[in-house]
Amino acid sequence: MLSFWYKLGKYYVKIMPLPCVYFTARLLGFFSSWFDKKRTYVLNNLRIITNKSGFALYSLGIGFYVNFALNIADYFVVVVKGFDKIKILTPEESVYNKLKELKGSNGLVIPTAHLGNWEVAGVLVGSLGFKAHGIGLPQQESDVEKFYEELRKRFNVIVHPFQGGFLGAYKGVKSGDIATIVSDRDINKDGICMEFFGRHVTFPKGASVLAYRTKAKSVFATLIREKGGYRVYFSKEFDIPFDISETEFSKQYVSKFASTLEEFVKKFPTQWFHFFDYFKEYSC
Numbered sequence: 001m002l003s004f005w006y007k008l009g010k011y012y013v014k015i016m017p018l019p020c021v022y023f024t025a026r027l028l029g030f031f032s033s034w035f036d037k038k039r040t041y042v043l044n045n046l047r048i049i050t051n052k053s054g055f056a057l058y059s060l061g062i063g064f065y066v067n068f069a070l071n072i073a074d075y076f077v078v079v080v081k082g083f084d085k086i087k088i089l090t091p092e093e094s095v096y097n098k099l100k101e102l103k104g105s106n107g108l109v110i111p112t113a114h115l116g117n118w119e120v121a122g123v124l125v126g127s128l129g130f131k132a133h134g135i136g137l138p139q140q141e142s143d144v145e146k147f148y149e150e151l152r153k154r155f156n157v158i159v160h161p162f163q164g165g166f167l168g169a170y171k172g173v174k175s176g177d178i179a180t181i182v183s184d185r186d187i188n189k190d191g192i193c194m195e196f197f198g199r200h201v202t203f204p205k206g207a208s209v210l211a212y213r214t215k216a217k218s219v220f221a222t223l224i225r226e227k228g229g230y231r232v233y234f235s236k237e238f239d240i241p242f243d244i245s246e247t248e249f250s251k252q253y254v255s256k257f258a259s260t261l262e263e264f265v266k267k268f269p270t271q272w273f274h275f276f277d278y279f280k281e282y283s284c
Helices: 002-015 018-035 039-050 054-080 092-103 118-127 142-153 165-174 206-214 246-267
Strands: 108-112 132-136 157-161 178-182 192-196 199-203 221-226 229-234
Touching: 002 018, 002 054, 002 142, 018 039, 018 054, 039 054, 054 118, 054 142, 054 221, 092 108, 092 118, 108 206, 108 221, 118 132, 118 142, 118 157, 118 178, 118 221, 118 229, 132 165, 142 157, 157 165, 165 178, 165 206, 178 206, 192 246, 199 246, 206 246
Parallel strands: 108 178, 132 157, 132 178
Antiparallel strands: 192 199, 221 229
């Protein structure tokens, strides 16, 4: 069923002007905010991270769904109309220089999250001439998976399979590439327990292990929707010494990631996308 909607989406974006595409996305997002079966989980997550309730909480919920729908629309825009149709508010030269400085000749690890538009962020990195490596689960339907493969391959974005993907990312960083590791869902439930928005949840340690074993620099980064476009945000570099054990390094690294992510989610709560009870799923 999802394959049908993706095919319809590609056709719709192909024949319609961008203002109509984005108007439709906003409309679908608005109605989804009221009728999506997972709405309860979304609102509960928003309540925890914002301490809002009542009308203010429902308004955040609408913003959440509208932003997610706009993200999906931009996936189609990149594939069908081209990346040049996406408005990047941060000067691309500035992003290029920042990544080049951080990467040096040793590669770079960017632990990121389901915050902002992570797919378009990968496209941006690739469009600047860098090769980006990620690790991810495949889509359940083959046509949908092909859609994302088309999106990524055009821009030097390589997503390694979840099982065994660490080795691919490791080789990429060791060869001087960039690894962008989405690190806010502990799928294997074997991560490190951290305080996060006053709760205790586990975060995966894959990015920390990758950074430790490659001795590459790390920085949190995200691409946030603002004023009809996207702005790139970088955190401060993760200043954690490598002359400690891998276990201790991972604890400090994940702690830094969790506190950094909390700061960014507080600023952009309607762009942190989880359609399940996040704090229950990863409770520890």
